[in-house]
Every structure is written in structure tokens, then in C-alpha cells.
Ligand code: NIG
């Protein structure tokens with residue numbers, strides 16, 4: 001064996017290779033005085049220290065908490081510019097959708113992203129990814145949707161492709177051409193939908209630029225019927241499908257994701273009872289984004305109800321320049337505990353195994369078990385409750401990604 005992590009005070013991990021729902025979301029494996037053995041980029045052993053095999057190199061974890069690497073299953077990583085100028089509008093009480101209707105919001109980021117070169121976007125995203133890694137994220141999903149022309153969407157997606165393998169964080173790419181109606185199609189939404197379905201999606205699929213297709217199903221953006229049409233076409237072309245739904249207004253988005261066969265429904269702040277039941281029945285994973293509720297000053301999604309109804313819950317950052325400008329997944333973890341009232345064990349499952357399942361990676365990541373990728377976080381913390389309680393600090397001590405060790409803390 002290449003590498004042995006010893007003196008793990010507490011190893012905490014969900015188990016298995018399927019999303020965990022209901023009571024099982026809160027049932028995790030806890031082993032005191034544990035060790036993890038790594039061979040190449042995979043876990044070879046994870047269990048009691050006494051039974052661990054020997055290895056060429058030993059890393060003493062100093063009695064710390066060790067968990068799987070965090071999986072951020074919903075980000076808008078690649079974009080030009082920032083939007084701190086919207087802060088004064090927010091403080092003056094202008095709503096998120098009103099900023100968008102006024103040609104700002106997402107459409108502002110579209111302007112900056114179109115103006116940026118591929119090299120500039122790559123350099124910026126690469127810096128953001130190393131910041132993510134330092135906060136414990138070892139895999140991230142990245143959505144396009146700030147180009148809104150064939151060329152600019154491809155440019156964003158090519159950045160993700162270029163960064164896959166040239167920096168440590170593993171990336172999963174999602175096409176979000178249906179993120180907003182661009183200004184030049186304002187009176188002509190059906191033409192834009194046609195462009196997305198008939199030109200952008202086939203090109204993106206042909207060039208292998210994205211695995212999933214997403215749509216922003218919301219008042220004044222894409223309605224549930226339009227969203228279903230877009231996702232239907234995406235499935236025909238071979239994409240997995242997911243959607244931003246019921247973020248601001250309850251318009252039947254959750255129901256739409258269940259009917260459309262989505263792997264995940266994301267946001268769900270205003271999801272209806274019926275929508276939650278439909279999701280449970282069709283095994284749609286709820287990707288909840290509490291930092292967005294926080295930043296937009298919106299209600300928090302009904303996570304406890306979702307768990308009670310048997311929906312697997314994942315939690316992510318929604319990192320983007322408009323509604324969630326923080327890429328630190330520890331903050332949504334804190335909010336998931338303090339605002340959703342998830343237990344520390346449920347939160348851990350939400351940002352590891354369930355998040356992995358929301359992007360189809362449950363077989364290879366999300367738990368500390370032999371055969372899975374050696375994606376590991378060593379925390380400056382003695383137990384799980386501690387990281388959910390000491391919010392506001394980066395409590396990561398060391399990150400291990402595919403067996404490579406990245407020291408973070410002091
Ligand atoms: O998930 N809701 C739509 N998209 C993003 C926000 C994008 C933006 O404001 O730039 C979200 O919140």
C-alpha cells in the first residue's frame with residue numbers, strides 16, 4: 001500500500017453506492033481510532049487502526065475527524081466579472097427577479113462572460129477551484145448559462161473541459177443554455193428555445209462538452225411546460241436532466257422534474273407537498289441551496305419534510321456571482337444544520353454520498369470505502385457536531401484528492 005492515514009480520532013462516512021433517503025440519510029458509519037489505506041488513487045482500507053495493513057508512507061492525523069471529500073453538486077463556476085454593484089439595489093429593496101427583468105442580474109454576468117476570452121475565464125475558474133479545494137471540495141458540478149449563444153456557451157463548457165485533469169478537483173459539466181432569455185430574444189422566447197434545443201444542445205452533445213442539461217424553471221424565465229419540452233429534447237439527445245425549480249415562486253417545478261425523469265431538482269424553496277411526494281415516488285434527489293436562501297433573504301427549503309417523505313437530500317453552494325457568491329461548502333453545511341434542522345450525520349450524507357448521486361458519481365466517490373477514490377478531508381475538529389457549530393472558519397486541515405495530499409491548515 002502507498003499511503004496510510006493513522007491516528008484518525010473519528011472516521012465519519014455514509015456507506016454504500018446509492019443515495020440515502022429517509023431515516024437512512026442520518027445513519028452513518030462512525031469509527032474511533034481508525035486508519036485509511038490508499039493504493040494509487042483509490043481507498044484500499046478504511047476501518048479500525050488495529051487491522052490496517054502497513055504502507056510505504058504514513059500520515060499521522062493527530063486524532064482529528066476524517067470524512068469523505070466534499071462534493072459540491074451545484075455551482076456556476078465559470079463566469080466573467082462579479083456583481084457586488086447589485087448589493088446597493090438589494091439593500092434598497094429591489095428583488096432578484098426585478099433586477100433580472102431590468103436587464104441586470106444574470107444578464108449582466110452574460111455581458112461580462114461574453115466579453116471574456118477563454119483563457120481569462122480559465123485562469124479565473126482555476127483560481128476559484130483551488131479556493132474550493134482548500135475548503136474541502138474534491139468534486140464540483142459546473143453549469144454553463146452565462147453565454148446564451150452557441151459560441152459563448154461552448155466557450156464556458158470548454159473551460160470546464162480544459163480544467164478537468166489540469167487541476168485536482170474533479171468536474172462534472174452541465175449545459176444550462178436555458179438559464180435566461182437573452183436580451184436580443186426578449187420578444188421571441190420560442191425562437192430562443194428552438195436555438196437551445198436544435199442548435200446548442202446537439203452541438204454540445206456532439207463535442208462531448210456536457211453530461212447533464214439543466215433549465216431555470218421560474219416566473220419570467222422558463223415556465224414548467226417550456227422546461228419540460230427542453231428537458232425532453234435533452235433526454236432524446238442523451239443528456240441526463242436536472243432543473244432549477246420553485247426557487248422564488250411555487251409554479252409546479254418539483255412536479256415537472258418528477259414527470260420529466262430528472263436525476264435532481266434544485267433549490268425547491270417553495271416546492272409544494274405534491275411536488276415533494278412526486279419526487280419521492282420518482283427518486284428525484286433534492287439539491288438544496290441554503291446559502292442562496294440566506295443571500296436572497298428567502299425562506300429555507302422544507303428539508304425535514306423532504307426527508308420525512310423519503311426524498312434523498314443533497315446540499316450544495318450554488319456558487320455564482322449573483323445569488324450565492326461564496327464557494328465555501330462549509331457555510332451551506334452550517335445552514336443546513338441550523339436552518340433546515342438536519343442532524344450533523346444527515347448533513348454529512350447531503351454533501352458527500354447524496355451529492356455524488358445527484359451528479360451520477362455514487363459508485364466512485366462520496367464515501368470512505370475500499371474501491372472508491374481516495375478523496376478525503378482531515379478536519380481541525382474532533383467530531384462532526386464541531387464543524388457544524390464553529391461556523392465562519394475554514395476548519396479543513398488537509399485535503400486528499402485521488403490519493404494526493406494537499407495540506408491546508410497550520
Ligand atoms: O441558481 N437561479 C438561477 N441561477 C442562479 C443564479 C445565477 C445568477 O444570479 O447569476 C441560481 O441561483
Ligand code: FE
Pocket residue numbers: 074075076244318320
Ligand atoms: Fe444555480
